[in-house]
Structures are given as C-alpha cells and as structure tokens.
Amino acid sequence: MNDILNNLYYLEDSLNNMNFVKKKVFKKGEIITTYIAKRQQYILLTEGEADLIRYDINGNKAIIEKYFDKDLFGDVFNTIYTNNELFVEAKKKCEVLIFNYEDILKCYQKDIKYKKVIEALFSVYTDKILVMNNRIEVLTKRTIREKLLSYFQIMTSRKLKKSFYLPFTYTDLADYLSIDRSAMMRELKNLIDDGIIKKEAEKITLLF
Amino acid sequence: MNDILNNLYYLEDSLNNMNFVKKKVFKKGEIITTYIAKRQQYILLTEGEADLIRYDINGNKAIIEKYFDKDLFGDVFNTIYTNNELFVEAKKKCEVLIFNYEDILKCYQKDIKYKKVIEALFSVYTDKILVMNNRIEVLTKRTIREKLLSYFQIMTSRKLKKSFYLPFTYTDLADYLSIDRSAMMRELKNLIDDGIIKKEAEKITLLF
DNA sequence: ATATTTATGTTGCAATTGCAACAATATTAT
DNA sequence: ATAATATTGTTGCAATTGCAACATAAATAT
Numbered sequence A, B: 001m002n003d004i005l006n007n008l009y010y011l012e013d014s015l016n017n018m019n020f021v022k023k024k025v026f027k028k029g030e031i032i033t034t035y036i037a038k039r040q041q042y043i044l045l046t047e048g049e050a051d052l053i054r055y056d057i058n059g060n061k062a063i064i065e066k067y068f069d070k071d072l073f074g075d076v077f078n079t080i081y082t083n084n085e086l087f088v089e090a091k092k093k094c095e096v097l098i099f100n101y102e103d104i105l106k107c108y109q110k111d112i113k114y115k116k117v118i119e120a121l122f123s124v125y126t127d128k129i130l131v132m133n134n135r136i137e138v139l140t141k142r143t144i145r146e147k148l149l150s151y152f153q154i155m156t157s158r159k160l161k162k163s164f165y166l167p168f169t170y171t172d173l174a175d176y177l178s179i180d181r182s183a184m185m186r187e188l189k190n191l192i193d194d195g196i197i198k199k200e201a202e203k204i205t206l207l208f
Numbered sequence C: 001a002t003a004t005t006t007a008t009g010t011t012g013c014a015a016t017t018g019c020a021a022c023a024a025t026a027t028t029a030t
Numbered sequence D: 001a002t003a004a005t006a007t008t009g010t011t012g013c014a015a016t017t018g019c020a021a022c023a024t025a026a027a028t029a030t
Helices: A002-016 A101-110 A112-139 A144-157 A170-177 A181-193 B002-016 B101-110 B112-139 B144-157 B170-177 B181-193
Strands: A022-026 A031-034 A041-047 A050-055 A061-067 A085-090 A094-100 A163-165 A197-200 A203-206 B022-026 B031-034 B041-047 B050-055 B061-067 B071-073 B085-090 B094-100 B163-165 B197-200 B203-206
Touching: A002 A041, A002 A094, A002 A112, A031 A041, A041 A101, A094 A101, A101 A112, A101 B112, A112 A144, A112 A170, A112 B101, A112 B112, A144 A163, A144 A170, A144 A181, A144 A203, A170 A181, A181 A197, B002 B041, B002 B094, B002 B112, B031 B041, B041 B101, B061 B071, B094 B101, B101 B112, B112 B144, B112 B170, B144 B163, B144 B170, B144 B181, B144 B203, B170 B181, B181 B197
Parallel strands: none
Antiparallel strands: A022 A094, A031 A085, A041 A094, A050 A061, A050 A085, A163 A203, A197 A203, B022 B094, B031 B085, B041 B071, B041 B094, B050 B061, B050 B085, B163 B203, B197 B203
C-alpha cells in the first residue's frame, strides 16, 4: 500500500511541474466534473473531500465512491453501460490537478525521465482494480453473515492482527455491502453471540 | 468496443516482434499460471480457452473469470486481500504470450514507436474496470428483479435495440448475479407475466 | 443410436431478509 | 449550551429468497 502512496506523491510533484496540468480550486457544493462526455480526463484531488454521485432512473441519489487527499479519479475509471448521470461534488473546499491521458503520454515521449509518472498511473489502475475485486468478492457472497465475514477477512488479511477499525460508520458499511442496516445489526449480534467476532465501537476482532 | 479489440490485435502483433516475450503452448487441463507470487506478469491468450479458478477456505472451487481469444490476464488484474489460491487452467489447448510489466516499459524507453503498445495496455485496464463497474452495479441491487433489470439494461444500452442474446446459460447468469437459480427463474417468469420483458430461448427483449 | 450429462422449468416450505417504526446515543451546527 | 441532525440499537411482521426435490428438454459423449 505504501508503494501506491509513494507513487501518488511522486505523481503530484511531477504534475505540478508540467505545463499542461491545470490547477483548480472548488468550493463546497460545487461540481468538480461530470462523466457525461468521455474525455479521458484525470483529476488528482490534492486537498479536500469529494463524492462521486449517481442519480438513477427514479431520481434516487447514491454515493458511489468517496475521494480524499491524493485520490485520482476520472471518467475512465467509471465507465458503465448505463445512461445514469454521474458527477463529482466537492464536500469541502477542494484543490485539484486536472490533466489528460494524451498529454501524459506525449510528455513521456519527449522525456524518458517521466517513466515513473507512467508507472504511477499504472499503479493507480492496479489499485482501483484491487479495490473493485475486493468489493466484488464481498458482494458475491449470498448471506449477510458471509458478506460480513468476507469483508472482515479482507480487512484483517492486510496485516497480522485479527482486529481492525472500521473505516466508516455502520450505516455506511451496510451501504457498502448493499444490505439492510437493521438486518446487518441483527447479524452482527448473532456473530457476537456465536463467539465468532468481538465488537467494541468501531473495532472488530475476529475470534477464529 | 472495437477500439479495444483493435488495440489487442495491435498488442499481439507487437509482442510477437519483441525478444523478451515468451510464446508457450498448454494442453487442456494444464495450469497456465498461479497468482500466488506477485510477479507483474501479463499473459495474452492468443488462442484457446481458460478459466481463472479460486479455491476458498472450504475447498470449494469457483470459476471467477473465463478467458477466450485475445484476453489479457495476470496477477495485477486479480489482486485481492485474501489468501485464497488463484490459478488459471487451460480448458482447451491454449497458445499464450507471456511478458512482464518492466520489459514493456523498457521497450518504450528504447523506442518511441511503442507508444501504441502502452496505449493498448491502458485500454485493457480501462476495459477491465468497465467490466467490473458493470458487475458491481448489478450486484449492489437489492432484489433479484432489480439485479435482472439492471443487467438487462447494461446489455441493451450498448446498442440501440431493446433486445439481446444472453452470452451464457441461465445457470451461469444466476452465478454471475450471485443468486439462486430457481429463484431467478421464478422472477423471470414474474417479469414476463407483468409484461416487462419477453424471453425467447436466450433472447431477452425489454418491453419498456 | 443410445447413454450420460448438463440445462431448463416448477413448486412447497423454511429461513433469511428488508421494511417500518421506534428509543437511545452520539455527533455536529448555531 | 442547546438545538438539530445523524448514528446505533432493537423488534415484529411480511415479503423475498434459497433450498430441496423433482420432471423435462437439450446437448454432449460413447
């Protein structure tokens, strides 16, 4: 994971020195970008917090992804074969670097020292794929219990310990697992009663 | 979609002319690669059919992905935070080209004409992400009916027509949607009875 | 041509899940 | 400090789903 972060810091530094990269600032509530037109645009969030939002056919708003410091997003990462509106909204004041695919490759052509920039971009793709693989792994589990355990195992397998802190609220966890919150709470209680997990506020410990 | 295919044909041609690319042939049933060690290896399946297989903790075998002509796979595309065994097994006689990430970047450093190779690789990543986005979109739907309709809409939104042919059996569709097959059949019947879809063998037509 | 395997279609029943509705905390805004 | 908002925790009940167990049809192997 540190590799990815290192790459992203390198990416930010490099981008700051490239003349085709635009720096922009958005206030809370402003739309940073939409994914209606495909324009192979990358946006690196250097500071702030933003949500990728989708409105479905029924007009229901859903938060698809959350972006924080050093997150890289753009239409290429969220192509989907539906015509739902997708856009990124600033949740706080946001500072971003905007650039596009063609310019990145051109800069590499001109100067071989930018190899690491290309590598950093590749690592972002790989990381997105990792995150999505994890999500699919969890979502393909049939029952709430299996979904929870699958998620817990992924969270603990990154490190040696059998415990971890939830990176978001229980309400959000239910959203992430795409299950009903109250049903999830009930199943968490079952897992505790069965001696399979321990739960102290946001800290989950696996007992197997 | 044709862009991606063009890119892949270009990739195959280019790879054939690169000295660090190894050509290999596997018989049916042989293991093409395992994903136990992370080695940034890419494998282009030039001919044949292969399955990405995972054994979970209970020893249950699951087919995670299916590969056909011109599919590119490798450990980078299937990183996940669990220690389940992952490997690719040839379902027919397979011809593959094996190469790795470092060599590809090196070759670009030496000769700028390989820009298109890098582009082709990027497009593979983007395509994988598209496929995964679609899968997640469908899997996050709560009910079987919503899952089916979401999948159908993705299938039809690629083209103007309201109908399409299932690319796999109904049994596999249930697996893809991660739902019980009989429950899915029942819900398909409901959708037909409600006049929402038409179903003729593998052909599905949306009536809305 | 026949046997074997795989896929489709159907149904009763039990288990799981989602929904609604609420109380109790905790967090954030003014 | 107080109000407003968001999160957590809980439960009865109805609806959906998965399971098991079939029959039938289609595809594949011998």
